């Protein structure tokens with residue numbers, strides 16, 4: 001059945017054509033005034049000028065044509081204002097589409113897979129190894145995960161890449177800090193020929209203390225900074241002791257990352273990072289130089305990325321620093337070389353903090369300009385995200401002003417969920433293990449929904465009380481709605497009742513619900529086009545509200561008319577399936593019961 005907007009547009013476009021007006025004016029949208037219409041077409045207004053006709057006159061002819069050709073589809077076609085064509089779907093047509101959606105054998109609820117599937121790489125997470133995940137990693141992880149699921153569901157070839165920050169100055173700083181603490185370790189002995197110890201000399205917990213120490217030392221102690229920079233370039237050049245240490249950091253960090261992202265139900269297909277493109281940098285720089293894009297300036301190798309249209313000053317991009325080391329620009333450029341080579345993507349979406357817009361602007365310009373990426377073939381997009389703030393409007397901190405670790409944050413939301421569940425005496429009779437599972441799901445749903453409901457580019461304030469409420473636009477409310485709907489279906493099944501043919505809506509509440517269900521394919525396309533999961537959140541919430549109204553209006557389990565009852569069960573089943581699908585695309589899982 002596909003997109004209802006497309007289906008209706010086809011019908012209306014034909015009517016325009018039959019009236020001698022270009023098909024393109026037949027575009028149909030969801031009505032902005034639902035009390036007047038379900039869908040509307042504003043094309044008569046747009047066509048008036050080029051056709052030198054009165055828009056109402058065009059509207060009138062199109063309307064008459066539709067009354068003739070599409071009487072089954074529409075129960076009401078009317079003209080409003082200067083020439084809007086208002087459309088109300090006939091109840092029988094509506095029900096037949098709902099039925100089609102409910103019985104879609106592909107299990108996709110009427111959502112067709114993309115006709116022209118794209119290869120999409122989503123770069124999200126972006127943790128720096130050797131540093132614990134913190135509140136700054138919440139949005140990129142949650143949004144990236146949702147975009148990945150959405151893109152994949154729509155049938156695109158999608159790969160999520162964590163793109164670890166594992167090759168820069170922080171690693172050099174840690175290595176030097178370790179040397180200061182214990183210079184006798186074999187990693188620092190340039191004449192040592194191995195093998196190096198199998199056991200890492202530090203744990204993740206150690207790193208959580210070592211890195212901040214090293215980083216602040218680097219800010220105040222010039223000599224230390226110089227040594228850290230030197231160590232970074234020696235690591236990049238392949239000094240064995242430093243590489244061995246780096247390998248240890250990687251192994252312990254990745255295990256920790258998997259655990260932490262796992263608790264958020266965020267996962268990655270590719271565990272690549274900056275280090276993986278090390279060998280691509282030199283040939284890339286050589287080619288950039290040979291082609292005249294990169295040149296030597298004060299010891300560094302730079303690329304001009306100015307554009308004539310720039311209003312502000314645009315400094316050149318530095319691919320190689322004067323000390324020979326490479327930084328974030330070079331690794332991001334080489335990663336594009338690698339992605340083009342290995343995956344030939346149509347899109348790369350960088351779900352990265354909006355404060356990095358300038359960085360990506362420069363990198364994208366450099367790779368397009370130099371032909372590393374073909375602008376006509378591959379779309380590099382910084383699908384940036386805002387931050388999670390505290391009450392002061394600045395990035396959320398701990399009570400004493402420290403960095404809020406992701407682990408602590410996740411523990412906080414799960415604790416709160418436990419407390420809330422106890423307050424409403426939910427799940428109290430269930431086995432302890434199940435109770436804990438429910439608390440985790442509720443906590444994660446609270447956090448993820450609160451994050452995703454905001455447009456990705458905006459910031460929002462962390463408000464645990466509000467996020468974990470069972471009322472309003474929250475994750476827990478939606479879980480509750482899904483679980484309750486499912487329990488109704490379970491009760492029906494126990495009484496031997498099952499879903500059947502979906503009938504025309506029995507009242508306005510059911511009509512709204514069926515209309516909402518039919519919006520699914522268009523909604524998913526829209527969220528995808530906008531790279532914006534918040535539209536999925538709005539939809540899930542509105543669907544849950546529509547279901548509540550429907551459920552209050554009709555006593556499904558007491559209904560005497562069997563066909564009517566079976567139809568309502570069909571609508572309820574479809575609603576819970578769609579709700580769970582959308583929650584899954586948000587990366588939120590629903591407990592069996594609550």
Ligand code: ARG
Pocket residue numbers: 123125126127128163164165332350352
């Ligand atoms: N590691 C980076 C940081 O912490 C984020 C990486 C984002 N991805 C990218 N391709 N640059 O700022």
